[in-house]
Amino acid sequence: MKIHPLITDSKAVAEICERFSTADFVCVDTEFMRENTYWPILCLVQISDGKEAAAIDPLAEGIDLTPLLDLMTDNEDVLKIFHAGGQDVEIIVNLTGKTPHPIFDTQIAMMAISQSEQIGYANLVDAWLGITVDKGARFTDWSRRPLTDRQIEYAIGDVTYLAEIFPKMLDKLVETGRGGWLDIEMEKLATVSNYQTDLETIWKRVRAPSRNAQVLGRLKALAAWRETEAQHKDIPRGRIMRDETLADIAGNPPKQQGDLAKVRGLSSAWKQNDIGQRMMKVIADAEPLPSDEMPVKNKRGAPLGKEGALVADLLKLLLKIRSREIDIASRLLTKADELEALAAGLRDLPILTTxxxxxxxxxxxxxxxxxxxxxxxxxxxxxxxIEGEPEPTKDAKPEEVGEPAAE
Incomplete structure (x- = not known):
């Protein structure tokens, strides 16, 4: 495989992307920094079609990434391959408003042909190629220039190895007949909304202090406000305030701005600065959470009961057995909340389709x-x-497993 020197000019970007535009697939990886910013800073893009590979420097002065981004989002003939590519895709969405398409994620594909739940890249390379990846450059500062030869070699390795693994993985998927299983999963990866922050639902990431509608209404308003503040200032949301502080304020709102000096997790400056004033207005304007947005204990809304909980445990045992029998990651089949919903009597579930x-x-x-x-x-x-109709259990009551009792 031909390895190019670090690409730092627009002409070289256009030329290599022109060649890649006729490839069957390209493997893509990125290096970025986001420790001190809300928006990730793209520091390096690695790309390979299995015949040649290169690292492109997005921080090079005057460089135009348009041909690369067009290849990612507009060329439907080239399959874009990532490994655990959620954050890589998020960066492309931030830059273009679109996701790479068509897309293939080798971490998810491994779940269809093995019991590996979330295999890391180094373990993937070891499993398929028997090569130990040097992790020494993994946590370096990718924004500093110049990049060292070791950094570039490490980064390009992320796509050159992937380009070797993908054809082997594809053969395995064809052999097992499981390629079609992944179509829906890969299309989910190409849904733009998965990578965009929804201010209406961001509060659900914060552990709710109670189930009181007024408290949750403040939590929703405060979480959306914190997110917009972080975006505007381009700093991590935790730099505005931590989740624990946000939840505490939602549950115990200060009566006046001066009381903010007493809130654990806030500096005393909040009692008189502009951001404190803005937050107090958010608290004052917050309305109770609407009834249709109130969380339920079982997020699918079905009552479980004691007997239903036992049935759910049996389903989880069945999941372990079946995952072992057919060599598939249980997480790809279903999750615990869906098994609980099935035990509770619901039937409109993904597990009962396709x-x-x-x-x-x-x-x-x-x-x-x-x-x-x-x-x-x-x-x-x-x-x-079991052959024939099962005998009814004398001790079990219909309502205990989530089914309505007969009239």
Whole structure:
């Protein structure tokens, strides 16, 4: 594979992107800094089509990244490959308002062909190529110039190895017939809203101090205000105030600005500065959280009950068994809250649709409805199908598993 010197001029960017525009795929990675800023600072872009590879310096004076960004977002003929690419994609969305498309994430793909939940890049390279990645340059300051040869070599390795791994991974997906399973997952990665902050829902990331509508209304208003302040100042939201302080103020709002000096986590300057004044207005204007936005204990809204909780535990055991049997990461199949919803009687669930129903949802439903049971065979736990109609359990009450009692 041809490795180019660090690209620092617009002409070289245009030339290499022109060649990549006819490739079947390009592997992409970025290095960025965001410790002291709200918006990530793009410091390096690495790209390879398996035949050549290069690192592009976005901080080079006068460099035009338009051909690169166009390749990422407008060329539908080239597959863009990332590993755990959420933050890389976020940067592209910030720059263009669009996501790379079509897109493929090798971390998610590994979940379809192994029980690896969130395999790191170094472990991925070791598993597929038997190569130990040098992590020495991982936590360096990518914004400092000049970059060292070691930094550039480390960064380019992230895409050259990926370009070797992807064809092997693709063969494995074809061999197992699981490539189609990933279509929906990869399309989710290309949804722009996944990478944009929604001021209406940002409060849900903060641990709620109570279930009181007035408190949660203040929390929602304060969280949105903090986010806009952080964006405007281009500093991490925690530099405005930490989540704990935000929740404390929502639950115990100060009566006047001078009281802010007594709030743990705020400097005494808040009692008289402009930001303190702005926050006091937000608190004063906050309205109770509407009833349709109030959180519920089971986020899918279904009552679980004691018996339902036991059924949910059995479903989680089934998930472990099935993940082992077919060699797939359980997280790709479903999550705990969905199993609890199934146990509680809900049926409009992703687990009961598409390929998930065929490989797991069908058996999960039969377990809930009494047509499947656990058995031990030669020391191994397995599932067995029950013939005929299951006998009703005398002690179980319908309402305990989330089903309505018969009239």
């Amino acid at each position: 390929w998930r129903f065929d490989v797991f949802g069908k058996d999960a439903l039969e377990l809930v409805e009494g047509r499947m049971a656990f058995a031990v065979e030669k020391g191994r736990l397995k599932m067995t199908r």
